[in-house]
Amino acid sequence: MALNKINPQQTDIWKKLTAHYEETKGTHLRSLFSSDAKRAEKFTLQWNDFLFDYSKNRISEETMQMLLKLADEVNLKGAIKDYFGGDLINETEGRAVLHTALRAKRDDVVLVDGENVMPEIYEVKEHIKEFTNSVINGELKGYTGKAFTDVVNIGIGGSDLGPAMVTEALKFYKNQLSIHFVSNVDGDHVHEILKTLDPETTLFVVVSKTFTTQETLSNATTIKKWFLNHGTQEDIAKHFAAVSTNSEKIAEFGIDAANVFPMWDWVGGRFSLWSAVGLTIALAVGYDNFDAMLQGANETDVHFKETEFSENIPVVMALISVWYNNFYGAETEAIIPYAQYLSRFSAYLQQGIMESNGKSVDRAGNKVGYETGTIIWGEPGTNSQHAFFQLIHQGTKLIPTDFIGFKHSLHGDKDHHNKLMANYFAQTEALMNGKTKEEVVAELKTKDLSEAEINKLASFKVFAGNKPTNTILMNKLTPKSLGSLIALYEHKIFVQGVIWNIFSYDQWGVELGKQLAGTILDDINNSDISDHDSSTLRLLQYFKK
Ligand code: F6P
Numbered sequence: 001m002a003l004n005k006i007n008p009q010q011t012d013i014w015k016k017l018t019a020h021y022e023e024t025k026g027t028h029l030r031s032l033f034s035s036d037a038k039r040a041e042k043f044t045l046q047w048n049d050f051l052f053d054y055s056k057n058r059i060s061e062e063t064m065q066m067l068l069k070l071a072d073e074v075n076l077k078g079a080i081k082d083y084f085g086g087d088l089i090n091e092t093e094g095r096a097v098l099h100t101a102l103r104a105k106r107d108d109v110v111l112v113d114g115e116n117v118m119p120e121i122y123e124v125k126e127h128i129k130e131f132t133n134s135v136i137n138g139e140l141k142g143y144t145g146k147a148f149t150d151v152v153n154i155g156i157g158g159s160d161l162g163p164a165m166v167t168e169a170l171k172f173y174k175n176q177l178s179i180h181f182v183s184n185v186d187g188d189h190v191h192e193i194l195k196t197l198d199p200e201t202t203l204f205v206v207v208s209k210t211f212t213t214q215e216t217l218s219n220a221t222t223i224k225k226w227f228l229n230h231g232t233q234e235d236i237a238k239h240f241a242a243v244s245t246n247s248e249k250i251a252e253f254g255i256d257a258a259n260v261f262p263m264w265d266w267v268g269g270r271f272s273l274w275s276a277v278g279l280t281i282a283l284a285v286g287y288d289n290f291d292a293m294l295q296g297a298n299e300t301d302v303h304f305k306e307t308e309f310s311e312n313i314p315v316v317m318a319l320i321s322v323w324y325n326n327f328y329g330a331e332t333e334a335i336i337p338y339a340q341y342l343s344r345f346s347a348y349l350q351q352g353i354m355e356s357n358g359k360s361v362d363r364a365g366n367k368v369g370y371e372t373g374t375i376i377w378g379e380p381g382t383n384s385q386h387a388f389f390q391l392i393h394q395g396t397k398l399i400p401t402d403f404i405g406f407k408h409s410l411h412g413d414k415d416h417h418n419k420l421m422a423n424y425f426a427q428t429e430a431l432m433n434g435k436t437k438e439e440v441v442a443e444l445k446t447k448d449l450s451e452a453e454i455n456k457l458a459s460f461k462v463f464a465g466n467k468p469t470n471t472i473l474m475n476k477l478t479p480k481s482l483g484s485l486i487a488l489y490e491h492k493i494f495v496q497g498v499i500w501n502i503f504s505y506d507q508w509g510v511e512l513g514k515q516l517a518g519t520i521l522d523d524i525n526n527s528d529i530s531d532h533d534s535s536t537l538r539l540l541q542y543f544k545k
Pocket of ligand 1: 156157158159207208209210211212213216269270355507510
């Protein structure tokens with residue numbers, strides 16, 4: 001079935017939520033905590049090795065009841081069934097959305113057009129396993145008989161961000177292969193990387209769902225030319241692998257069929273790292289770790305599918321985000337992992353969240369009358385504390401922030417880890433409590449300052465507090481826990497798309513720029529320039545001079 005087309009603003013509960021917001025918006029988190037000793041307990045969920053504390057949000061039990069009602073009124077339950085059931089919920093492209101099948105159990109049954117796709121998925125997984133094992137253990141060799149030392153992932157968007165983020169996140173588990181990522185069509189990117197490579201020992205993995213993406217094809221072509229300065233056309237078979245739905249184009253490019261890994265149109269690019277798009281991940285950390293990541297995601301899928309909404313982490317994450325986005329008017333959300341290994345996590349989620357829910361037309365084709373997708377940003381803590389946290393603490397904008405941390409570090413340096421985590425806890429506490437004028441004055445009085453100096457400084461040192469945060473505390477960064485974490489955010493995206501009555505799995509908005517770039521490339525390469533606005537025209541003339 002297609003997803004319902006329910007305008008959330010037309011639900012009964014939306015009006016009540018609006019009134020509830022007006023009544024409660026002035027309440028400070030401090031008072032919510034002081035009036036309820038059990039608040040943290042009430043608003044904490046524990047699942048597997050995850051602890052999700054959402055008590056430092058501007059919510060009460062009543063707020064949560066109402067938000068849960070909203071989930072019911074938009075028929076979230078039915079939507080989840082359609083999502084996992086392989087219904088064509090990506091209506092504008094006529095496709096199912098089944099990245100969840102990629103991490104399902106071998107004996108699960110997932111039907112697409114009446115056919116169980118699980119055997120095919122496991123066949124590809126087997127191929128990934130064999131291929132990656134033989135590269136890692138040196139059985140598969142380059143054209144001069146040497147084992148591979150380097151792997152280059154050539155892709156962009158979902159064909160780059162997922163593998164790049166995970167390869168960095170799981171660096172601790174990495175083997176001897178050096179992994180590189182070429183994505184930008186900026187030639188300086190590819191040439192900078194080629195500079196360091198030995199063609200005899202480098203494996204290139206071209207990843208493109210469509211195999212038509214300008215950036216990826218340009219980079220792959222440049223690399224192929226570079227390779228042919230050293231090896232022969234025949235040697236390409238040994239050095240290039242491809243992941244795509246487009247077998248025809250791969251054959252045209254000259255990649256050996258044995259090194260081709262299929263994917264399916266029911267896997268969206270930004271949700272594709274679980275498919276053969278994750279080949280580079282499996283090469284970097286070994287198949288077993290790749291598979292453990294899939295298992296972690298599968299456990300999240302089961303949690304999401306089977307848990308009551310009030311105890312369901314992705315549902316609660318999504319509802320709280322809707323609360324701020326649609327009632328408080330918060331435009332952005334920050335995601336701050338207190339783990340250097342997760343340095344690419346926010347960048348990865350930017351595509352997942354913003355390409356999915358950056359839509360302004362509802363599922364009935366009408367312009368929406370409310371806010372949809374949030375702007376996502378973030379960098380690891382503690383570095384970000386010394387960069388942009390000032391604005392989160394004392395700026396004028398409300399920025400709900402997710403804090404992600406781990407009980408244990410990977411290298412086991414307790415001293416460092418305790419300092420890191422002290423900051424992690426301190427920030428959420430400071431953001432919530434802030435510091436009142438009285439506290440500031442009392443503190444200044446302990447210093448050697450005059451009354452006048454105290455009065456002058458006090459207002460600048462006041463922190464309003466009342467800044468909402470979620471705390472996600474996990475045991476340890478492992479392939480499995482990472483898989484679970486990514487999947488939590490994937491399902492948050494889904495829930496929000498359902499509530500906002502938008503199609504989360506297409507991305508027409510990126511097409512126009514692509515089309516225009518085609519026309520402008522002709523303008524740049526040819527002597528005549530076609531018709532443009534006066535600004536674009538002058539810029540092109542200046543560029544060509
Ligand atoms: O331009 C956006 C996009 O279509 C993404 O959704 C996708 O992940 C990326 O381009 C790359 O596409 P492909 O894998 O087909 O090269």
